[in-house]
Amino acid sequence: MxxxxxxxxxxxxxxxxxxxxxxxxxxxxxxxxxxxxxxxxxxxxxxxxxxxxxxTLHGDGTTVAGGVxxxxxxxxxxxxxxxxxxxxxxxxxxxxxxxxxxxxxxxxxxxxxxxxxxxxxxxxxxxxxxxxxxxxxxxxxxxxxxxxxxxxxxxxxxxxxxDVVPPPPATRSNVQAMCESDRLSADLKAQYCTPAAQASVNTDDQIKNNSEAAKSSPAATAAMAVDGKQFTPQESAELVKEGKASPCAVITTPAGAEVFIDGNKGGVTPLIFVLSKRETARVITIKMSGYKIVEKQVVPDGTTIPISVQLEKE
Structure with missing residues (x-):
């Protein structure tokens, strides 16, 4: 054999x-x-x-010649x-x-x-x-x-x-596969399978946002509006470079707290956005039912502003 x-x-x-x-x-x-x-x-x-x-190594075990x-x-x-x-x-x-x-x-x-x-x-x-x-x-x-x-x-x-390596072919996500299958309920399909739900958010005031609440909120006017002007992502990046705005990340434990920017609802934690500089400090307020309200005053200067909060029960 x-x-x-x-x-x-x-x-x-x-x-x-x-x-x-x-x-x-x-x-x-x-x-x-x-x-x-x-x-x-x-x-x-x-x-x-x-x-x-x-x-080419060879020998009797004590004397070896050759090489590799x-x-x-x-x-x-x-x-x-x-x-x-x-x-x-x-x-x-x-x-x-x-x-x-x-x-x-x-x-x-x-x-x-x-x-x-x-x-x-x-x-x-x-x-x-x-x-x-x-x-x-x-x-x-x-x-x-x-x-x-x-x-x-x-x-x-x-x-x-x-000369230029072509980008790898787009891979099929399991989100797309599940949305095309019959394994999701009608409610979940409405929540996950619309173009708006799957689009990545990169707006003036919100680089990343995983909450539906913030998508429909007036955060755009709250965070980046200056004298009524809305800024493009490129303009926002330039403001950060010049020290006139800062990326801001708000993370809470537990997650899901509402974030208000100068009194305007901005979204639900975890939340990342760009905050413009004003003549006075910007006020970030964090609220969640059953927990104490947290308020932070920040001054954008071009550096990232991390806000990580362990919420305390009332």
Missing amino acids: VYMCAKEEYMKKVIALVSLSLAIQIAAVAGDHSSEYQMGTFISATAVDDGTITS YANRIGVYKIKVAGGTWHVTTLRQNQDSMLRGMGMTPMHLKGEKANPLDGLKNGDKVLFRIHERQYLNGKFTQMAIPFADNPKKEVEFSARFVP
């Missing part, structure tokens, strides 16, 4: 080796590719670690609009995979000259990109013609690295 498993594993490695060997070719590819070429700028040729090591070193592969870089192609010869790519499978690579005397060997930083190069399907998967490859024989091409393993 052990012999059969070892044989099966060996055959898998042989299949992978055969498929990679089929990919190693320095020959013209049949078909008309005259309209597929792109131009790039050769910028560098470097050696990078491929994640494997080679050990990281294996490296050559990577050529070709700059194009929007990013850089990182390319490696197929033979070296094969080596790296063989080492990763614990097999011995054999390319050392088999690596041949390629069209990129003689290029200098800044030289222009024409190439074409295509995909090939092999037994062990689909691969992106770059074909580059020789300067002395444009009909002959060398194929490289290619990987494109964009």
Whole structure:
């Protein structure tokens, strides 16, 4: 049984080796590719670690010779609009995979000259990109013609690295999934599944607010209004920078207390908002049924104003 498993594993490695060997070719590819070429700028040729090591340690246990070193592969870089192609010869790519499978690579005397060997930083190069399907998967490859024989091409393993990393795709939230399912009651769907309920709040007076009460309150006029003017988030940020306003965070234990700003209802704790500077101190009042009223006077100066209160029962 052990012999059969070892044989099966060996055959898998042989299949992978055969498929990679089929990919190693320095020959013209049949078909008309005259309209597929792109131009790039050769910028560098470097050696990078491929994640494997080679050990030459040997000895009788008391005297040991040799060493351990990281294996490296050559990577050529070709700059194009929007990013850089990182390319490696197929033979070296094969080596790296063989080492990763614990097999011995054999390319050392088999690596041949390629069209990129003689290029200098800044030289222009024409190439074409295509995909090939092999037994062990689909691969992106770059074909580059020789300067002395444009009909002959060398194929490289290619990987494109964009100048600006694209944002990750939006992930589906369980809120969306639950709202689309039949697992929420009509009341909860009305509470959680409307666009207004799911929108993140970033207003003049309220950077973050998780209470429905504050959404319908006159806090906008209470916190940031100066001479009747309402400020945009950008203007609010500038006021904070100039020391004419401060981010204010009100947290209570227990949560759910009502917050009043100069007598105007601002929301329910926990509550974060931007508080503008006035000629006199701003008054923050915290109320909750069954608990003593808390009143704080604050002067916005550009620094964050944290208000953390342990409410006392009456």
